[in-house]
Amino acid sequence: MAGVPARNVAVVGLLGTASVVLIAVSSLLGGVWISPAVVFAILVHQASAGALGPACGPYPSASTACTIATEIVWDARVPSIIVALFAGAALALSGGTLQGLFRNPLADPFLLGLSSGAAMGTAILFAFGIFLSQQAVALPLFAFAGALVPGLVVYAASRSSFRNPETLVLTGVALSSVFSAILATFLFYNPSGGLQVSFWLLGSLSNETWTRAGILVGAVLAIGAALSIQGRELNVLQLGPDVAHSVGVETSRVVRRLILLTTLLTAAAVAFTGVIGFVGLVSPHVVRRLIGPDYRRVLPCAAVFGGIFLLGAWDLAQSVIPTVVVPVGIPTAFVGGPSFLYLLYRRRASSA
């Protein structure tokens, strides 16, 4: 409470530097190679709304090459970078909040069955072949709605008398298997939809647009801000709901609010990126190791870290195999899994 330790300043500096470097690197990656001079000229020119520098650096401003490069960099890569940063932030915030709320280090954004809900939502499209022409709009909507269903059922349960945290988690687990069963039924009806569903579930940032980025940014900023100020309540909740109640936390109201906010936040990320694992689980743990357990700092820092993590994974997804973009959920798990194990065992060793 007394002053911010130098360590925390260093961590914030590190996160800031890492995000700037990663954004720069990411803007260079993609199916087409565009030289850094052109890319950065486009970024500066577009970000300043045309006020600064030439439109395309070395390229003539009105050339076709310039138009295409601008389209690729500014209308495809930049929205993907923004979606990666904000979806990662959303997942990390949800994961960190649910870990604190349920006092369970294994909690992730999909703890309450949101991934199966989203999968079921998209399976409706793929299995029945409906709205295929309006996929760009229909897919996020169905995923969002599907993810909301289990979250809202748990939220409803938390308003009832079944509000003990273990019951809520188990409610999520039970719903998850019900939705998986519904999903399986749909795919039984149309097996070819299964491949589409599973690819979609592995996550992609390839088809982002400014509209999608804008919606996600708005949602993450609004909900993220509401979540980040609950750090004090989450801190006290670590001592159990009874102690929290006794010092004046409206425990049941806070629990309900957090479930609702994390459900909305996760569903927003899932709608645009699919179900990307590990970001929400790992980010809060890494941040806790860096700056300690205080949720007032863990939540905002985890959001930044989650954004960096997902962007880094997206860069890997674009560059590990030339000309192929692997689903972003693959590198998050490939990198996230081993680093998580490393953290886990290093902590064991140091605490032993």
Added chain:
Amino acid sequence: MIAKGAEGISLELAKGAGGISFEHVSVRYGDRGAVHDVSLAAGPGEVVALAGPNGSGKSSLLRVATGLLVPSEGLVRLPDGSAVGELSSRARAVRLAWMPQEEPVGDNVPLADYVAYGRYAHFSPWAGPSASDAAAVARALAEVDLAGEGDRGVRELSGGERQRARLARALAQETPVLLLDEPTAHLDIGHQLDVLARVRRIARASLRTVVVALHDLNLAARFSDRIAVLSHGRLVAVGTPTEVLSPELLERVWGIVAEVRRDGATGVPYLLPRLPSGTTAPRPVGAPGPRVHVVAGGGSGASLLRHLVDAGYDVTAGVLPLFDTDAAVAKELGVPTAVELPFVPIGREARVELGRLVEEARAIVVAPFPVGPANLANLETLVDAVGRRPVALLAQPSGVRWDYTEGSAEAARRRMVDGGAVIVEGVDEAISWLAALLPRRGAGPSPGPEEDELNLERA
């Protein structure tokens, strides 16, 4: 002594002063009632202990007071007239602080942050903690003797320190009423006394009201102004420790037989519990078995006495000093014992009593007890008995000094062995020796008197 209605006590107190009154509170868990119509009031500066066996409703009552449990009937009222159940969380948390019996350890946050959790209701998230919050935390830490330790992580605290940290968190709420549920659980005796003395001092100094659930009646008697005794959810007695702690009540509520004595210095009553009547070692039913006399001391005969009683022998013991471990075991087992005052040589009366017990016994077993001038007479009396009665001596453990009589004890034992006493290696061997000599009831066919005589002759 009789539960007094809350309305009997005036609670016209200024807002901020201590005071709490339970008015006809009942609690039900499903079909089962946990608390039945309890009315109890505590005033400013008063420490009221809730006592009662496990499951008597102490914790439930405290949880009702914190608003964690909604009573099925009745309410808890504060001096400003508000009922706990109608207060907002924040309003309640600045009036009542609660320290639970158990809580999760939580994260390894600095102690100062942990104690500051108690200030949650005192400042808004927008304003942040003020200087008065920091001061309250520092005061609370000082009150539990943890001043200057604010930077340590709570997981690095010892069990006693953690308990005091929990108390500090409740104190930091700076509420007129403190509800403490077994605040001394997990503490060693030194910290038990320390924590309760602090609680009492805090109550007195700032006119707070403390309601504390305590298992330990001696601690309750020492540190509370009044004790409220609960049994099966009902208030069965309220009053000063002297009024409440009677042997009758202890037997009725806890089912124990206890002697209530009075501390000479403070006048506070304290208890010397005995095992509940009727739960002493089950005496074998039917006719008593053969009489066996045990000579022991200092705990050397405890196991032997238990085994002999269990095996159905009619056991006597002595001479033992009063308060000796073996004497306590003998008393617990209901074994008639010749006793002498502690630290004085065995006197004539005790010696005569020992002679009588030895004459009445069919066999004598001598435990490997340490012998000094005070109890040497035990061995000397037995020397005369050897030859008239079968005697077994349990072997003295090797390498342990037992003879504090400059050889007299050793000599007495040697004379006994010379006179026909046998040496047995341990309790089991002693039991088999007796079994061969004096068949027990229930172990094979009952021997006739002749056979019995015969055995005696042979020995």
